[in-house]
Amino acid sequence: MAEKQTTVSKTEALIIPLLDAAGFELYDLEYVREAGNWFLRAYIDKEGGITLNDCEKINRELSDLLDKEDFIEESYILEVSSPGIDRKLKKDKDFERALGELIDIHLYKSVKLDIGRKKPMTTKVLSGILKAFDENSITIEYNGSDMTVDRKDVSIVRMGIDF
Numbered sequence: 001m002a003e004k005q006t007t008v009s010k011t012e013a014l015i016i017p018l019l020d021a022a023g024f025e026l027y028d029l030e031y032v033r034e035a036g037n038w039f040l041r042a043y044i045d046k047e048g049g050i051t052l053n054d055c056e057k058i059n060r061e062l063s064d065l066l067d068k069e070d071f072i073e074e075s076y077i078l079e080v081s082s083p084g085i086d087r088k089l090k091k092d093k094d095f096e097r098a099l100g101e102l103i104d105i106h107l108y109k110s111v112k113l114d115i116g117r118k119k120p121m122t123t124k125v126l127s128g129i130l131k132a133f134d135e136n137s138i139t140i141e142y143n144g145s146d147m148t149v150d151r152k153d154v155s156i157v158r159m160g161i162d163f
Contacts, residue, residue, distance in 0.1 A: 007031045007040070007072055014065045015042055018058055024050070027083045028090065031076075038076035040066075043083040050082040089157040095133045102160030103130045105138060107153055127160050 008031050019026055027043040044050055044058055059080040067073065089095050091101065110122040128140030128147065136156065139148045 004031050010069070010071050011040060011042070011062075011066070014069065015058070015062050018061050018065075019044060022046075022054070022058065024054065027094075028088070038072075038074045039079060040072070040076050041079045041081070043081060043087075045083055055080045055082065060159055086158045086161055089159065092133075093155075095130065095138075097160060098130050099132075101130055102127065102162050103140065104158045104160045105140065105154055106156045106158070107149070108155050109153065113153070 024044045026047045027045045030041050075084035105126045107124045110124050112120045114120040132139040
């Protein structure tokens, strides 16, 4: 675990100056193993959204710096992308930007909801308008009333997509 965090920290130190110079921001950075391969993923953003050309530019520049510094022992795949429209909300600034917007809260355990149906419904995903948040809870407008969820019960929060 420490090695993964060291890789993330060192990569962050390399990418932040590139992003600052381009007027972008680092949304998230992860170093994960999936299907037998290591992935170093940088999610970048800017006001108005990131383009494919933006991702390509940062990918090339970061790749050159990573090759020069050569601190990652395993072979890995570098990916630079936008956080996407269904982006994860992890930091307070992410939640701040999402106030008043539709979000999806994924829970570790199913909850039973009595929302005016004959039979209560169970679900692990709550979708609603983000009303408030703090370090311990998230409040959404759900089915016409406010619902507060403890953050310890939340596995992930994403921007919602209204079809």
